[in-house]
Amino acid sequence: MKKCLVVTGGSIDISFVKDFLQNRNYDWVIAVDAGLEILNSLHIMPDEVVGDLDTVEPSVLKEYRDNPSVTFEIHKPEKDETDTELALLTAARCGCDRVDLLGALGGRMDHEISNIQLIYQFFKQGMEVCIYDAQNKLYLLDGGKVFRRSEIYGKYISFMPLTEVVTGLTLKGFKYPLNRRRIELGSCLCISNELNGEEGIMEVESGVLICVEAHD
Incomplete structure (x- = not known):
């Protein structure tokens, strides 16, 4: 089983992420937009950065753009898919069959509901997706x-x-x-x-x- 961590730019508690990741290992790490700032603060190097990158601090973005080991998948803000959907499509393309998704709950209600519905698309394909925050595990x-x-x-x-x-x-x-x-x-x-x-x-x-x- 190839495990992937996806960190989005949604509402997220850095201290929770730090504790959550303490005893977990992943084969692939994807940062979604401002999720890159969360990983940067924890000194975690993503394998890929996905999204329109309209909410990432420019200095943080430059640091990773200059790193040849990080792949960028940049999309225009006007698109049919959400950034989180693009990240899960990337995880599927990389052969990941288990995804832990952080930052998908809290914040805007439309994004929260769409993220819950979104995992059904990948569930039907055999991918196990779990959404976590400090209080909840949803799957x-x-x-x-x-x-x-x-x-x-x-x-x-x-x-x-x-x-x-x-x-x-x-x-x-x-x-x-x-x-x-x-x-x-x-x-x-x-x-x-x-x-x-x-x-x-x-x-x-x-x-x-x-x-x-x-x-x-």
């Missing part, structure tokens, strides 16, 4: 998953339909269990669930869920 699920207390990102685990209908949702080992339940887009049934013990199992027969592991 998509179909099929099934085992949740272990020692591994989850926070106390709360929420499931929300991304597709119009999700059928056969079963939750075992959770505070609020379910047995082959059908839920439709717009349902809040599965918000803020918790593990009862050390392990919980989620199964779904059809459809795609947004899963959020979160803490206060």
Whole structure:
């Protein structure tokens, strides 16, 4: 599995990024626009810089433009894709099948919602994309998953339909269990669930869920 880190120019806490990256290693690092400034402050060298680069401090941009080991993929501001979408397309082109995305939550609501919907495009292609911030880990699920207390990102685990209908949702080992339940887009049934013990199992027969592991 080839793992990629994508750091965007969205709302982001540098101290969180520093702690998050402490025990993680990546095969490929992509800076999206002002995400380059975040990596620069942490002395992390990206493999690629993607975007229209309209929000990057010129002195920081020059430092990396002069580095031959960094590839630039520069686009005009007037384009069909968002900078984050371009970065994920780059990650797919580089053969990455696992992406951790930082800076995609917070800030403008339209960007936040589009980033959540965006990962569905790559999920369908077999890419595992996780969006992180200091409180949340967000990703998509179909099929099934085992949740272990020692591994989850926070106390709360929420499931929300991304597709119009999700059928056969079963939750075992959770505070609020379910047995082959059908839920439709717009349902809040599965918000803020918790593990009862050390392990919980989620199964779904059809459809795609947004899963959020979160803490206060």
